[in-house]
Amino acid sequence: MANANHGPLGSVVPASSLREQAEEAIAAAIVSGQMPPGEVFSAPSLAARFGVSATPVREAMLNLSKRGMVDIVRNKGFRVTAVSEDEMRAIVDVRQLLEAPAVGRLAGVLSGAELGRLRGLAEEIVRGARDADLARYLQADTTFHLTLLKLAGNMRLHNIVADLRAQTRLTGLAELVATEELRASAREHLELLELLEAGDAEECERLMVRHIGHVLGWWAGHRET
Incomplete structure (x- = not known):
């Protein structure tokens, strides 16, 4: 298996809503620990890993921030939240x-x-x-x-x-x-x-x-x- 921090997270299959597809895949990566708590991810880097443009990934991450799964880090991207x-x-x-x-x-x-x-x-x-x-x-x-x-x-x-x-x-x-x-x-x-x-x-x-x-x-x- 690829390294949890740097390995590919899988490709997002084109669908009616790329944002929804990206959100589901990123949420799964966060929950499973493939995107570790405390690590900061930029929308462009995630877009490259998922094989889509940065726009749907950025929209997905903003929605995930509303769900409490990531925090917005100004001028850097999004930090995965930790749960004790x-x-x-x-x-x-x-x-x-x-x-x-x-x-x-x-x-x-x-x-x-x-x-x-x-x-x-x-x-x-x-x-x-x-x-x-x-x-x-x-x-x-x-x-x-x-x-x-x-x-x-x-x-x-x-x-x-x-x-x-x-x-x-x-x-x-x-x-x-x-x-x-x-x-x-x-x-x-x-x-x-x-x-x-x-x-x-x-x-x-x-x-x-x-x-x-x-x-x-x-x-x-x-x-x-």
């Missing part, structure tokens, strides 16, 4: 308290079409882990979890969790590319769908608590044993 271990622990606690029961309430009530859509996302997460594609992994993972919360019918909860995810820093994730730990975490999404389809709310909640808790273990840079 205590802050990470608080984020995980809140997510476990909010997400686990919300997902548990979906057990046995999702339609075949809804389960099918979620299964497609879960399989994309598994492929991202298998192919060592962190941007793909994180994008599918975010969509999977936020889709569950949309299906729970509480958009306020959805927005709170989306904000908490934006504040998360998984600085050890890049070190776990192509490891069984990452693949096992990816498979938990498929396990969750089996429990949802079976209507086992209690086990759904247990799995969600364990799954979110990975952030405090090897996702935070400490390998689980």
Whole structure:
């Protein structure tokens, strides 16, 4: 794998909104630790790494600054914000308290079409882990979890969790590319769908608590044993 600080972050595929594409890719790089906290990045240098013009990258970074993921450094660019271990622990606690029961309430009530859509996302997460594609992994993972919360019918909860995810820093994730730990975490999404389809709310909640808790273990840079 390329050096986390200097390696390529992947190309942005041309789309209807290059800014949105750039924002998703940069956010994934920040969350996974490929763009380390405290480091300053200029829009032109990021544009070169993503293979696009500086304008959509600059717009993406300005939006990421509103989300608290970067700070603007006058005449230099954007500094990736840091999140302390205590802050990470608080984020995980809140997510476990909010997400686990919300997902548990979906057990046995999702339609075949809804389960099918979620299964497609879960399989994309598994492929991202298998192919060592962190941007793909994180994008599918975010969509999977936020889709569950949309299906729970509480958009306020959805927005709170989306904000908490934006504040998360998984600085050890890049070190776990192509490891069984990452693949096992990816498979938990498929396990969750089996429990949802079976209507086992209690086990759904247990799995969600364990799954979110990975952030405090090897996702935070400490390998689980």
